[in-house]
Amino acid sequence: MKELLLKKIKNKEIIVGVVGLGYVGLPLAVEKAKAGFKTIGFDVQSQKVDMVNSGENYIGDVVDSDLKKLVEEGALSATSDFSFIKDVDFIAICVPTPLDKHQQPDISYVKSSVEQISKYLKKNTMVVLESTTYPGTTEELVKPILEQGSGLECGKDFYLGFSPERVDPGNLIYKTKNTPKVVGGIGKDATEVIASMYRAVLEGDVCEVSSPAIAEMEKILENTYRNINIGLVNELAILCNEMGISMWEVIDAAKTKPYGFQAFYPGPGLGGHCIPLDPYYLSWKAREYGFHTSMIESSMMINDKMPAYCVERASKILNRFKKAMNGAKVLVLGVAYKQDIDDYRESPALRVIEELKKEGADVSFFDPWVSSYRYQGQVYTGIGEINPEIIKGYDLIMVTTAHTNVDYEMVQQNAAAIFDTKNALKNLKERDNIEVL
C-alpha cells in the first residue's frame, strides 16, 4: 500500500476528498486542486455544494477566480452524496467540533461524517482528521468506526492520521498553502505517506510526529497557550484600570524585550471557533484521568466575564455624563470576532450587546463586514452605514472589533463618548472623548 500510494502521489494520480467545506475545508480543497489533484468536496449543506459547483465562493480566504477556474476545469467539484468516497484516495475531514450547551465537546459531526465515510471506504485510502479535538479521538473514536463500517483494517488496508488545521482567517501572510503542518499517523508508514501527500500540495514545512495523539495535543497546546495568555492580559487590564495604568502602554514596553515575551492584548472576551472552545476539549478529556486543568479554568473565568466587565466600564463612562445605561443609546462598532473578517462565531461582541440590553440600553451595531448576525435563534441586523449625523445620535460608541476599514477619526470627532475595548483608535491624537479598556 505504501509504495502504491507514494507512486500515486508522485504522479498526481491521487483523488482527494475533503469532507466539510467550511472555513477550513474549502481553502484546503482549493489548494489540493490547485496542486494538480482532482478534488471532490463533501458537505451536508446542499447550498454550499451548489455554490461550489457553480464556481461561487463564500469563504474570505479563497480567491474567487481560483475557485471558478478550478470548477470550470473540472479539477474541483462538490457533492452531498457520500458514495463518491469510493472514488477518492485521500480524505481530509474538516467538520465542526463545537461545544454543547454544557460546554462539553460535541463530537457528533466527526462521528456522523466518519460513519458515512466508513460505508464507502475502499482499500489503499488515506484518511486524515483535521478538525480540532481532544487527544485520543483519532485512535479511540475514528479508527473503530472506520474499521467496523468498512470491514477493512487500519494500517493494512488504509492509513489513518491526524493533522491539525491552522488556518488563521484574514491573515494576509500565512494561508493554507504556506502554513507549516503537523502530521501524526497510526504507524510510521501512515505518517510518512500522509506527510508526503501534504508536501505535494503545501509550501510550508511538514512536521512528522510519532502518533495522532501528539498532533491532537499540540493543536490544543497552541490554542490553550493563546487562551491563557489572553486571560492573563485581560486580568491585568482590569487591575491596571484600578491602578490608573495603561495596560496597552505596558504591553508596548514589554514588547521591546527581544526574547522571552510575546505580546497578547486585552479585549471584550474570546471569539472564534477555536480559542474559546478547544481548551475545553482538553479539560473534558483530562477528567477521565482525574485531572483538573486549573490554568484553563482560571483563564476562562477571566475571559468569560470580560463582556460583562466591559459593560460595567461603559456604565461608568455614561455616569460621568450624568447618564444611566438604562435608556442610553449605544452603538456597538464591530461584531466579527476579529478584525477584517466576517466570522462572528462566539464573538464576544454579541455577549456585550446582550449585556447592554440587559441593562436597558437601546443598542444598535455597525460592522462593515457583517450586516446581520444570528444569535440564539434570532437574526439581528445592523445599521447600514455610519456618518457624522448618525454618530452624534448616540450617547456612547463602544468599539468591540478593530476593523481597519472604519473611519475612526470621523467617529472620534462626532461621538459624545467612546469606549474602545480594542485600542482600535490608538493612532488618533485627539482623545478627549475616548476611554480605552
Ligand SMILES: NC(=O)c1ccc[n+]([C@@H]2O[C@H](COP(=O)([O-])OP(=O)(O)OC[C@H]3O[C@@H](n4cnc5c(N)ncnc54)[C@H](O)[C@@H]3O)[C@@H](O)[C@H]2O)c1
Ligand atoms: N475556522 C478556523 O479558523 C479554524 C482554524 C483551525 C482549525 N479549525 C477547526 O477546523 C474544524 C472545522 O472548522 P470550520 O471553521 O471550517 O467549520 P465550518 O462550520 O466553517 O465548516 C464545517 C463544514 O462541515 C460541514 N459538515 C458538518 N457535518 C458534516 C458531515 N457529517 N459531513 C460533511 N460535512 C459536514 C458543515 O456543513 C460545514 O460546511 C473545526 O474542528 C475547527 O475547530 C478551524
